[in-house]
Amino acid sequence: MEIINYMETKHYNVFVIGSGIAGQTAAEICAKNGLSVAIADKQAFGGTCAIRGCDPKKVLLQFADLMQKTEQLKGLGIKKVPEISWKHIQKFQKQFTKKVPKHTEDDLTSLNIDLYHQSPKFISENEIEVEGKRVSADKFVIASGLTPRKLKFKGAEHLKISDAIFKLKKVPKSATFIGSGYVGMEFCYLLSTLGCKVTMIDRGSQALSQFDSFLVEKLVASMSEKGVEFIFNAEITSVEKLRKNYRISYIKNDKKKTLKSNIVFNTSGRVPATELLDLENANIKNDESGIIVNDFLVNETNKNVFACGDVSSKSLPLTPLSGLQGYIVGNNIVKENSKEFSNPLVPSVVFTHPNLATVGYSEEEAKKRYKNIIVFKGDVSNWYNAKKANEKLYAYKIIANKRTNEIVGAHLLSLQANETINIFTIAINNKMTTDAFKKMIFTYPSYASDLKSMFKDS
Numbered sequence: 480m481e482i483i484n485y486m487e488t489k490h491y492n493v494f495v496i497g498s499g500i501a502g503q504t505a506a507e508i509c510a511k512n513g514l515s516v517a518i519a520d521k522q523a524f525g526g527t528c529a530i531r532g533c534d535p536k537k538v539l540l541q542f543a544d545l546m547q548k549t550e551q552l553k554g555l556g557i558k559k560v561p562e563i564s565w566k567h568i569q570k571f572q573k574q575f576t577k578k579v580p581k582h583t584e585d586d587l588t589s590l591n592i593d594l595y596h597q598s599p600k601f602i603s604e605n606e607i608e609v610e611g612k613r614v615s616a617d618k619f620v621i622a623s624g625l626t627p628r629k630l631k632f633k634g635a636e637h638l639k640i641s642d643a644i645f646k647l648k649k650v651p652k653s654a655t656f657i658g659s660g661y662v663g664m665e666f667c668y669l670l671s672t673l674g675c676k677v678t679m680i681d682r683g684s685q686a687l688s689q690f691d692s693f694l695v696e697k698l699v700a701s702m703s704e705k706g707v708e709f710i711f712n713a714e715i716t717s718v719e720k721l722r723k724n725y726r727i728s729y730i731k732n733d734k735k736k737t738l739k740s741n742i743v744f745n746t747s748g749r750v751p752a753t754e755l756l757d758l759e760n761a762n763i764k765n766d767e768s769g770i771i772v773n774d775f776l777v778n779e780t781n782k783n784v785f786a787c788g789d790v791s792s793k794s795l796p797l798t799p800l801s802g803l804q805g806y807i808v809g810n811n812i813v814k815e816n817s818k819e820f821s822n823p824l825v826p827s828v829v830f831t832h833p834n835l836a837t838v839g840y841s842e843e844e845a846k847k848r849y850k851n852i853i854v855f856k857g858d859v860s861n862w863y864n865a866k867k868a869n870e871k872l873y874a875y876k877i878i879a880n881k882r883t884n885e886i887v888g889a890h891l892l893s894l895q896a897n898e899t900i901n902i903f904t905i906a907i908n909n910k911m912t913t914d915a916f917k918k919m920i921f922t923y924p925s926y927a928s929d930l931k932s933m934f935k936d937s
Contacts, residue, residue: 487613491515493812494607494616496599496756498583499526500798501788501805502622508809510590517616518587519595519609521755525579527624528798531642536665538572539644540830543672547832551869563673565650572645598623601761604781618812621763621770621786622805623756625749625796630657634718637725638745641666650675651741655727657715659686661829663746664698668831671707678708678738680729685711687829690837691876691890693856698835698892701872718743751790768792774819776808785812797825826904828897833872836900839888839907840878851881853913855934864926870894875933877903877913884912895926902927 492514495506502518503526510516523530542563549560584594599609606615627640641662650673656663659681671677679686686709687695699709713731724739751769764771764779770786771779772793778784787804789796794804800823807818826838845852856876859865865873878888889903906916913934921927 488606489612489614491517491593491614491616493517493618493620494599494614495519495620495622497526497620497622497624497752497788497790498524498587499622499624499788499801500528501624501801501808502526502620503583503587504802504805505620505622505785505787505809505812506587506592507590508806509812510592512813514812516590517593517595517614519597519599521596521598523580524583524587524594528801529579530576531645533798535572535576535645537830538575539568540665540669542568543669544832546672548868555869565647565673569645569647576645598755600755600757601763602757604761605783617783619761619784620808620812621753621756621784621790622788622801622808623752624789626752626754627745628748628750630715630745630747632715632717634720634725635745637718637720638743640745643742643744644669652676653724653739653741654678655680655725655738655740655743656746657681657727657743658745658747659683659709660689660746660748661687661827663744665830666744666746667707668702671702671705672832676706678710678740680710680713680715680727682714683711687835689827690829690835691841693876694835694874694890694892697858697872697874698831698833702831749789749796753790766792769794774821775811775816776804776820777811793820793822795825795827797827800825824904824908826900828900830897833870833892833894834896836891836896837889838900838904839886841888841890842876842878845878845880845887849880849882849887852887853879853881853884855879855913857933859929859933862929862932863924864894864929868894877933879913883910884914885910886913886916893926893929899926899930902930 493509493516495502495518498518498520506516506518549557595609597610599607601607644666653676654670655678656667657680659679667677667679685695686699713729715729717728719726724741725743726737726739728737753765758765761781763781763784769790769792772786772791776785776787785808787808788801794800807820810818829835858874860871860873874892876890879886886906891900917931917934
């Protein structure tokens with residue numbers, strides 16, 4: 480006789496999937512407003528940015544910056560470039576990540592939020608299965624983020640993802656990155672500066688396709704001069720494990736080619752992390768952009784489901800947006816349709832050397848939106864701030880609406896672009912004209928003071 484085990488159903492007002500900044504924010508708002516809340520994550524609590532992304536990455540990159548700067552000043556006051564201890568760098572990096580999961584769990588538990596350490600699966604529109612339990616909820620929040628895109632050529636199982644860099648015991652002699660987006664380019668800069676022979680392979684025609692090509696070309700040329708090999712318009716056919724290395728086979732210009740590398744990384748991009756959720760069982764509309772939501776971040780086909788952060792169709796993979804969307808979702812659960820999301824102006828940075836930063840419209844986007852535009856651009860590696868650091872790369876492109884003279888886009892390639900792009904963010908948000916911007920007074924001599932001079936060349 481077959482024995483049927485009926486699982487007891489536990490109920491919550493709100494069940495959150497994903498413990499990054501988006502999920503945490505939504506969960507905390509709901510709990511502080513007296514709702515019963517649970518949160519689940521199959522990985523360590525705390526999210527990608529804090530544990531295996533932005534934060535530890537910046538810790539590592541500062542050592543590459545130090546090596547790069549001393550190399551530029553060698554013979555000009557620096558006698559020799561310092562040696563680095565990768566072991567100690569990794570130990571230092573872990574100081575920022577090791578405590579995150581426990582602190583996150585403690586913070587959530589202190590709000591009486593129940594924790595589940597597994598990815599749930601939807602079994603109906605208002606029920607999931609998680610840790611062998613059946614759980615129902617009035618509202619679900621999907622904040623599961625992104626996951627590395629799976630590549631399907633032969634030997635793809637040998638590829639590492641960027642997370643593995645935080646666990647490397649030593650800098651490899653050689654490394655290959657498949658995909659030249661911002662993650663690949665940043666870690667390429669890191670490893671190549673610390674002595675690794677790096678190859679970048681991309682099926683596209685240029686690196687960093689979402690950034691201005693005028694500046695990207697200069698960055699790629701500079702990295703190439705320093706030993707990085709870029710292979711564009713190439714299709715990977717296989718990765719084969721050898722005794723000590725991996726053999727990467729690819730096709731370029733209809734010719735089969737190979738190269739060897741100690742380690743191969745998949746940096747071809749990330750996709751919404753929804754594969755394990757069985758969304759079809761809950762009638763949750765989604766596509767390659769993520770969970771389809773309206774301006775209140777409610778799913779189009781299941782009105783009891785919200786999505787926020789990177790997995791939302793309304794978001795970009797940027798931490799500030801995740802926090803904002805988590806705030807909106809939490810408030811909309813507490814009070815229906817009380818907060819509406821509209822895409823704010825968000826600057827973005829690639830932490831290479833120099834930094835590549837962008838905010839607002841690209842030249843192509845501006846041409847589609849406005850009848851006439853003004854483009855200010857230039858290579859200003861002969862300016863004081865570059866020359867004093869013996870820096871050979873410094874360039875910009877600024878876009879203005881010709882009719883109103885308002886600044887509508889800014890693109891910077893400089894040592895301080897990650898900071899100075901914020902000045903243009905303020906200017907664009909406040910509809911500042913180029914004339915008004917040039918009247919601003921900044922500290923001198925600084926990279927900020929250079930920004931006014933960028934409107935002289937067009």
